[in-house]
Structure formats: structure tokens, C-alpha cells
Amino acid sequence: MTRSKWGAQVWQILLAVVVALVGLKVFEMRNSIMMMHTSARIRLPDFYIRQQASDMGPVRCRNVHGAYVEDSRAHSVDPKTNKPAQTTESCEDVRMSTWLGIAVFSCDPGRVKWNAVMGPLDEPHKRGAIWILDYKDPDAQPYYLQIDQFPTTYDFHPLGLSLLDLSPTLARLFVVNHRGVGNTVEVIDMQKQAGKWKARYVRSISDVVGTHAANSIQALERNELLVTNMHTAQKRTPPQPFVDRTVEHLYGAKINKYSDYFGDSRHKDNIRAMENVVGGGWVAHIKFGDEAPKPKGQLLERYEHDVKAHAIAKRIPFANGIATTPGLRHVVVASTSTPGVLIFPVVRWTEDGEPDWQRDDVLGQRIVVPTPFFADNLEVVPPKPAQKVLPDDPLFGAKIIVAGHPSLPDMAEMMQNFGSNQLRGPSWAVEIHYTGQTAIPDDAPFPADKRLAGLPRGWSVRTLMQTDGRPAQYDGNRVELPTSCGVAWDNHGEGLGTIIFSGLYSPAPLVCQGVYT
Template sequence: MTAGTSRARIVQFVLAALVALFALKAYELRNSIMMMHTSTRTRFPGFYVRTQPHELGAVRCRNVHGAYVPDARAYSVDPATQQAAQTTDSCEDVRISTLLGIAVISCDPGRVKWNAVMGPLDEPHKRGAVWVLDYKNASAEPYLLALEGFPDAHDFHPLGMSLLELSEKLARLFVVNHRAIGSTVEVADLQKVHGVWRARYVRTLYDTLGTHAANSIQALDRNEVLITNMHVAQKRTPALAYVARTLERLYGPHAKRFAHYLDDERHKKRVRTLESVVGGGWVAHVTFVDAAPASAEENLDTWSMGVEAHAVARRIPFANGIAITPGHRYVVTASTALPGVLLFPVQRWTEQGDPDWQDPAVLGQRIVVPTPFFADNVEVIPPKPAQRIRTNDPLAGAKVVAAGHPSLPDLTDMRHNIGSEEHRGASWAVEIEYTGTDTGDDAPFSADARLGGLPRGWRVRTLMQTDGRPYTYLGRRVEMPTSCGVAWDNTGEGLGTLIVTGLYSPAPLVCQGVYQ
């Protein structure tokens, strides 16, 4: 064999390997590609929520509307007074606390003008709010959670949240805030006074690795959290010096020289696309102290004082929602670009029996469960007291609920036609569990039909599905376009309450009587 022939065969082998790798990646991303280019409005039902056995009664659904609360920096306008006011439009995340008996909901009606993830990037000075719903009261409406002590001049664009229960009347709330100058986390202590929950601002957290592209958050303790970061290249980029530090901490000292590429929209878009394919997102473990210098001005350096962070999981395509299973056995994250839910087993423990977050190998090999939509937020539902735990169930009887976007064209169409009842983005919320056997989904548009296969033993089953348009369900008008957050209390005490929020929805959807 001549040297030329040998080289030719090597080149052919390398090309064949590259083609095979490309084909494998294309196969992995086939759902993403389909959802990026096809509409689901003609294929989805007007409205579907999982039905229950007859003896459990009918499922009742309604949209919950918070009353207009005057706020000079709010985006919405109270039709009665024509004054700026907060309301429950465009809600991103929802978290339920069965102990506290409440759901907290993050809403930002100005998302149509300020969206640090998708754009546009106009009017960042307008702000959103967090709302509280006493969901165990079947007729309750949400009320605004006043953030006492939070500087009036500061931006507030709430996204992902987490609640740390301290007692039946005390809790700590963590809220991701997509400010104009960079993403931060707001920390507040909640207390129930005369039957109403109030919040006292504690401090703001910032870190070039921990909050660079923060999206969702999971509390571990009063001063310890996990935060998902979507990617390095953002639609809205912080000052170049901070981006350089992020690159250096993620990829080493030589990476910071490429920071200037992320200050140019043409390069940012290409890098963001690449990160979504190869996995540029990460999960950060963040610790902090309560005592921190207060700042009347928005200042990233001040907010970074007393904050430490490092990455505990990497290579996540568009890391989004995050939750943790009972006993802190698994960290669950949504991968929007994959799309799917990733389960990372905790495999390093301290002598005290806690996860050893300082160990670089604290999280093991991930389990990937695909979703039939671009997964946005997730929540973990603990097992019921008498529930039988299946052998080899990684979740030990818990379930994961996830919501997301089954069609990017429909989502984009709604974003460009806010107010239209025809141009709506579809919604989909599912329950993910380990059954040990292959069972299907009975929704009108089955998750099985879109996924085409799941890891053995796992089931993805629809909780709610709609084309996004208004619909009359059991005599009541309901709507839920562009679903992005979901929470569920499937107990009798919790009234079987399922709550779904929508990125551009006029109001959250609450369904009660969903027990199974």
C-alpha cells in the first residue's frame, strides 16, 4: 500500500466518522428541529386536562387574575383608573409549598418589551412582581407580595424562583432577576402576619459564574442554592469585563480573550446556537452571607461581596428549570434545546450525610428523559405517604412535572401579535415518572407520538394540553397560551391543584381535582 493510498483511507475514515457523528447529533435533535419549524395549533385540542375516575369528581379549571395594584413603574394599565399597575400577566414560574399552603408566581407583564432571553430589549425600567395564591382555598385569587426594603430605583424582572420552608409561617424566597445590567438573584424573607404573607428584602446576589445567565434556582439552605445558567452568549450581555471573567472561570485563562465576540450581536447569535447544540449551559452551586453592603445604585461588584460559586454540572444545552428530589438524591434540570429533562444523581456525600457540593464529582452521569416540547420549568412532586415504591426507581416514588413550548413558530407568532386570540402559542404540561414498564399517554395529541421512544421504564404523560386559544370548559372560559411553568399538589388536602403559567398568557391557569 502506498503512502498516498494510506493517507486517502485515513481521510475517508475521518470523514465517515464526522458524518456518523453529525447524523447521530441530528437524530438526537430531531424533535428540536421539528418544533423549531412546525406549528401545532391545528393538531392540538382546544383544551385538555387529565380526567379523573368518576368517584373523584370533575376537574374544575379557571384563570386566576390578580387585582390591579398601582405601581408607577408597572407596564400594565388599570382600565378603571388608566394608571400604571401590576397584574398577573406573563407569568414565568410557579412554586407550590404544601406546608405553607401557598403558591408563589413570578409575573412580568412588560416581557413583551423586555426579554433578556429572546428579546426585544426595550423599556427595562418597567418591572414585574411576585404574587401569592392561597391555593388550598378553591375560590382564592392571587395577591401581590410586597418586597419591603427593595430599592425603588432597581429593576425587577422576576423569572425562576425557589421557596425554602422554615416553619408554617416563615420561609425564604429566592428570585432570579433579569436586570438591564446583568442577571441577579433577590433574596427575601417571608412571614405570615394576620393571615397575609409579607416579604422583607435581604440582599441581591451576583457572581460572574453563578448568575451570569441565571434562569432558575433551587434552594438548598438559607444561604445555599443551585442556579441554572443558560449559556455564555446572551441576548442581553453584561459589561465586557464581567463576560471575560465568566469565560475564564468556565474554560480557563485563555478563553477570556474571546469575550469581545460576545459583545457583537452577529457573533453572539452564532455562539448561542453552537452552545445550544453542544451544551453550553451549566448548574452553579452558590453560597453567600446575609450581611452585605447595601447599594442605592445598581452595582454588580457590590452584590458579589460575600458570594462564592462554582459549577457542579456542565454541558447542558440551554439549562433552564431546576428542582431537587426528596433527600437531595437527584438534581433535576430542564434542557430547553435538547429538549428534555436531565436527572443528575448525587454521588458524593459528607460524613454528616449531606451532598458534598465542594467535590467536583458530586453529580454523576445524567439520565436523559426527552420531552415533547422545549422544556422550560420543572418541579418535583414528592411521593404520597402510602405510595408503593418501584424497584430501581431513581426518583424513589417522586414525580417530575414539566411545562414548555411545543412550537417555536407559534410562540414567536404570539409574541408578535399580543392581544390576538387567534395567534396563540400552544401549551403542554406533563408528568414524568419511572414506572418500570412501558405505558403510554392518552392525551389527544400523545407525547408518545412526538417522542418516538423513551428510556426503558420511564413514562411521559400529559397533564394539560391546549392550542392556546380561549376555550369553554365545563361552562367556563379558560385559556393558557405559551406554557412555561407548572406546579402540582396531587393530595386531597391540596385539592388536587394543578397550576400552569404562560410566558405571554393573560393569567395563570388553576385546575383543581387533578389527583392522579
């Protein structure tokens, strides 16, 4: 065989391999492609919540509305006073403390004008707010959390949350803040006084790896966090020197030569789309000190004081929600564009029996469990006492609950026609757990398994809630939840079987009681 013929065959073989790999990737992403281009409204019911055995009583659901709180920098307007005011609209995340009996919401009614993830990028100077719900009271409504000493010059666009219980009257709250200049994590101490929670600003955190594209948080200790970062290229780009340092830390000096592309408006959208496929997101471990930086304006560099961060998991397509399993045995991450949940086992431990977060290889090979929607935020529900655990269950009886978006066109249509009751983005939430050889059917009107591809053996994905997003009647109440993005669940009796859903562009969070495992 001549050299030219041999070379031609090699190129044919290489081309065939490339085509096969691309075809395999397209096959794996067929559900994502469908969700990016088709509506889900006609497939989903007006409203469905999983029912329990008849002897456990009915499931009751209601939207919870906080009272308007006057704020000159709020996006919404109080209809009674016609003044700007905060309200429980467009709540991105919800975190629950079963010990303290509270749920915490991050709400930003101005998200329709300022969205650093998807756009638009108008009115960054407006503010959102944090709200508290005493969810063990079946009639409670959320109340506004006043944050003392929070600098009046800072804009506040809260996204991901994490709540660390310290005592029955003390807690530390961490909040991702998508500011106009860039992303920070706000550290806030909470104290219960006269039956209500008050708060005090501690400091802001910024780091080129830890908060570059921060989305969700899992607190480990008072001064230690895990933070997901979505992309290297962002819709709203931080100052170029920050982008340069981020690219160099993640990819090295050779790739850093091209870091201008990650912030260039002509290229960053294409780069971000590519990152959603190949995996441009990561999980960062952060340690910090409580000492607040001295005031020097709002430059991101000032928030780097006494902050150390490094990436412990990379190549995650659109890293979003994050949580840890009991005993810190696993780190669970929502990968929005996979779409699904990634379960990372902790494989490096210190002599004291704690995860060795200082090591870049602290996490092992991930398990991928697909979801029938673009996964957003998630939570891990611990097993009940004396619950039977399968010997090969990686989660040791815990369950993962995750909410998300079954159709991007529906969401985009809602954003463009904000306020319409007809053009709503649908919502879907599921429960993921290990069942071994036992297959558990999904009784939802549109079962999850009709949209799942490549479900690993032994895993179950069951619907908790689904809706086409439009207002509906349920048990005599008017309920609605467009664009679900967060979920928290206390499935114990003393918690009233309370499950809470937040919505990216929803007029109010949805609370359902009587939902048990």
C-alpha cells in the first residue's frame, strides 16, 4: 500500500471516529435539544402534586405572599401606596432548616430587568431581598429580613443561599449576589429576637475561582463553603483583569493568552454555549476570615481580603444547585445543560475523618442521573431514623429533590410577555433516590421516564410536582408556580410534611403540606 493511500485511510478512520463521537453526543443530548426548541405546556397538567396514602390526610397547597415593605431601590410597587417596595416575587432559591423550623427565600422582583445569567442587563442598581417563613406554622406568611449594616451603596441581587444552624437562636446565612460589577458572596449573621429573625452584615467575598460565575452555595462551616460556578464566559462579564486571572487559574498560562475572547461580546455567547456542552462549570472550595475589607468603593479586588479558593470539580456543564449528603460522603451538583444531577463521592479524607477539601482530587468519579428538565436548584433530604438502607445505596438512604425548567422557549416567552397569565413557563420537580432492583413507577400525568435518557441501573426518578405554570384550582385554592427553580422538603410529622417550591419568575413561592415520603 502506498503512503498516500495509507494516509487517506487514516483520515477516513479519524473522520468516522469524530462523526461517531459527535453522533453519540447528540444522542445523549436529544432531550436537551428537545427542551431547547419545543413547548412543554400541552404535555403538562394544570397542577399536580404527589398524593399520599388515604389515611395520611389530604395534601394542601397555597402561595405565600409577604407584605410589601417600602424600599426606594425596589423594583416592585406597593399598589396601596404607589411607592417602590420589596415583595416575595421571583424567588430564585429556598433553603430550609428543619431544626430552626424556618425557610429562607432569595427574591429579586427586578430579575425581569436584571438577570446576569440569561439577560437582560438593565437596572443593576435595583435591589432584591431575603424573606423568612416559619413553615411549621400552617398559616404563617413570609416576613422581610432586615440586614443591619449592609452598605447602602451596594446593589443586591440574591441568587443561591445556604443556611448554617449554630444554635436555636443563631445562624449564619450565605447569599450569592449578582452585582452589576461582578459576583460576590454575602456573609450574614442571623439572630432570633422576640420570635423574629434579625440579621447583620459581616462581609462580602470575591475570588477569581470561588465566585467568578457563582450560582449556588453549600455551607460547610462558619468560614468554609462550596460554591458552584456556571461558566468561564458570562452574560455579564467582570472586569477583564479578573477574567484573565480566572482563565489562568483554571486552564493555565497557554489558554490565558486567549482570555480576551471570554469577555468579548462578539465571542462570549458562543463560548458559553460551547461550555454548556463540553462542561465549562466547576465547584470551588472557599475559606475566608470574618474581617471585613476596608471601604474602597465597589472594586471586586477589595473583597478578596483573607479569601482562599480552588476548584475541586471541573468540566461540569452549567454547574447550578449544590448540596452535600449526610456525613459529607457526597457532593451533589445540578448540571443544568446535561440535564441532570451529578453525584460526586468524597474519596480523600483527613486523619480526623473529615473530607480533605484542601486537595484538588477530594472528589471521585461522578454518577450522572438525568432529569426530565433543565435542573436548577436541589436539596438533599436525609433518611428517616431506622429507615432501611440498601447495602449498595451510594446515598445511604438520602433522597435528592430537584426543580427545574422543562422548556426554554416557554420560559423565554414568559420573560418577553411578563405579567401574562397565559404565557407562563412550566414547572417540574422530582425526587431521586436509589431503589436497587425495585422499579417505582411515576404516577404523574406526564411521567418522568418519558423524558429520561440513560437512567443508571438501580436509580429512580419520580415526580413530586408538575404544572404548565398557569393559575389553577387545587383543593379549593388558586395556586400557581411558573418557572420552578428551588425546592425544600421537611417530610417529617413535626414539619407537617411541608414541601416548598420557588419560581424564577413566579409571583410567590408555593407551599404544600401533607407531603410525606
